[in-house]
Amino acid sequence: MPVVAVVNRKGGSGKSTLATHLAAWMAHQGCRVMLGDVDRQQSTRTWLKRRVASVPSILHWTLDQKNILKPPAGVTHVVLDTPGGLQGFDLSRLVMQADAIVIPVCNSLFDRDSAAACHDELMAHPRVASGRCQLGVVGMRIDARTRGAEVLQQWAHSRAMPFWGVLREAQIYVRTVENGLTLFDLPAAAHAADLQQWQVVLAPLASILRVGASGLRVPCDEGATIEPPVMTEPAQPDTPSQAPAPILPARAAALMPAQGTLVHGDRFAGSRASG
């Protein structure tokens, strides 16, 4: 099953905001999506608890009979939120799980430097260097009155990092997340400009993750519908052989390691064969 992780060593770079939006977008496309944290803090669990029943549901880790955290049965897509400071062995384990890694970067020297260090480490992984796990940079909290988007794009280009677009600084992101929602859960016409930014960001991901037979509707702009490729491997019914493999060793929150991440073991079982 396709897995996307949101990674940046720097706290506050927008990882959880991006991860929640990616999961909600997939849910709106009809995917049975799980949003999971790979750290003890489990911050997106709080967000999920606030999510109301009237919007497309997003699943969280489930505990099996052996108290192992794993994706619930029937999940077709996984979004992983990660903690700041992720590197070394923990980052390596995550890379082994992911088909795509999104790196949210705000436009400051410190943010770019931190993201560059993260990028260097990621590129040292054969799975990333070979393109089996694809990277993309998303500019976060960009003020349209500044040259932030341009500076970030040039920076990404100078490092040969795919640049997947920018999202503007807007209080609507803060307010929606507070309520267990995302922009995708709101009336589209009221947020057309932001959804247009998302359209750019999501186009490469839709292809990598095989999401969205129905496309993303952006009402203000005719022809602005993402047309991702038809899913070549449609979601399979949940059978024993296709059931998601346990990937986390956590037995319960109380037994989780105090530091570090939890991704563990083989790649998620699912329809995608590449590893």
Ligand SMILES: Nc1ncnc2c1ncn2[C@@H]1O[C@H](COP(=O)(O)OP(=O)(O)O)[C@@H](O)[C@H]1O
């Ligand atoms: N586009 C945005 N506009 C305004 N605030 C944002 C935007 N994206 C994220 N934020 C805010 O920035 C802060 C950090 O974002 P968060 O997603 O929690 O980062 P991280 O998970 O990397 O620590 C949060 O308060 C969040 O609401």
Ligand SMILES: [Mg+2]
């Ligand atoms: Mg976070």
